[in-house]
Amino acid sequence: MLVSAKEMLVTARKGKYAVGQFNINNLEWTKAILLTAQENNSPVILGVSEGAGKYMGGFKTVVGMTNGLIEELNITVPVALHLDHGSYDGALKAMEAGFSSVMFDGSHYDIKENITKTKEIIDIAHARELSVEAEVGSIGGEEDGVVGAGEIADASECKAIAELGVDMLAAGIGNIHGKYPENWAGLNFEALGNIQDATGNMPLVLHGGTGIPEDMIKEAISLGVAKINVNTECQLTFAAATRKYFEAGKDLEGKGFDPRKILAPGFEAIKATVKEKMELFGSVNKA
Ligand code: G3H
Ligand code: ZN
Numbered sequence: 712m713l714v715s716a717k718e719m720l721v722t723a724r725k726g727k728y729a730v731g732q733f734n735i736n737n738l739e740w741t742k743a744i745l746l747t748a749q750e751n752n753s754p755v756i757l758g759v760s761e762g763a764g765k766y767m768g769g770f771k772t773v774v775g776m777t778n779g780l781i782e783e784l785n786i787t788v789p790v791a792l793h794l795d796h797g798s799y800d801g802a803l804k805a806m807e808a809g810f811s812s813v814m815f816d817g818s819h820y821d822i823k824e825n826i827t828k829t830k831e832i833i834d835i836a837h838a839r840e841l842s843v844e845a846e847v848g849s850i851g852g853e854e855d856g857v858v859g860a861g862e863i864a865d866a867s868e869c870k871a872i873a874e875l876g877v878d879m880l881a882a883g884i885g886n887i888h889g890k891y892p893e894n895w896a897g898l899n900f901e902a903l904g905n906i907q908d909a910t911g912n913m914p915l916v917l918h919g920g921t922g923i924p925e926d927m928i929k930e931a932i933s934l935g936v937a938k939i940n941v942n943t944e945c946q947l948t949f950a951a952a953t954r955k956y957f958e959a960g961k962d963l964e965g966k967g968f969d970p971r972k973i974l975a976p977g978f979e980a981i982k983a984t985v986k987e988k989m990e991l992f993g994s995v996n997k998a
Pocket of ligand 2: 940
């Protein structure tokens with residue numbers, strides 16, 4: 712059964728670890744992430760961008776596929792199905808379709824409008840016991856058409872959003888979607904510390920989890936980060952494993968052209984990446 716992300720994140724924040732949000736694209740991604748969570752006894756959040764949702768056929772298909780896998784693979788660890796960087800309408804549609812958690816990304820609005828719209832989404836979500844993530848400042852780079860300027864979040868604006876009763880807060884602290892450039896300045900821990908002071912026990916969310924060095928991940932968790940989003944890294948390891956399969960000519964041997972065989976190395980690569988992240992984030996055996 713899908714659960715809201717609230718309880719798992721409050722527990723993670725208290726226990727000084729983070730729950731991974733891994734974005735899904737299809738059946739293989741979803742199955743690989745669910746099985747890895749179960750094998751490692753870890754809570755998990757499946758992230759779905761609006762683009763990935765459309766690619767999979769629509770939000771209802773995503774909900775049906777995820778619920779089916781949870782039941783038939785006997786997944787018993789807590790699983791939240793979460794809309795990633797959702798628009799206002801996207802958040803409403805995801806809730807209607809059966810998502811257990813939504814991100815309303817109002818970071819491109821001015822703070823007044825971000826507050827108004829976030830509050831409306833919180834009221835609708837909480838009436839159904841679903842969790843809500845909001846964003847202040849912005850994440851640099853681009854993810855599935857969502858482009859951010861990489862603006863560092865203002866602590867007093869974070870406080871205003873936290874006071875609305877949001878369940879988790881994504882704050883821009885120099886993090887970037889996709890691969891980090893060579894000259895990246897790193898996470899801004901001074902800003903993160905100020906945001907933590909301003910927002911009390913609010914579980915903070917670190918986007919752009921691909922390629923952040925281990926010591927920075929650990930410091931971020933020590934400053935209140937309880938959810939870390941990873942997307943690009945699974946795509947990179949999937950692509951590398953699939954390329955290796957073709958370059959070795961495996962598709963030409965026997966029944967190597969069977970799609971289930973072609974997708975198997977990438978599937979295993981996603982599992983290995985997710986396991987590595989769960990170990991780094993400290994969520995193993997926390998289900
Ligand atoms: O919202 C999703 C994440 O922030 C993923 O970022 O693709 O850099 O891992 P990433
Ligand atoms: Zn993100």
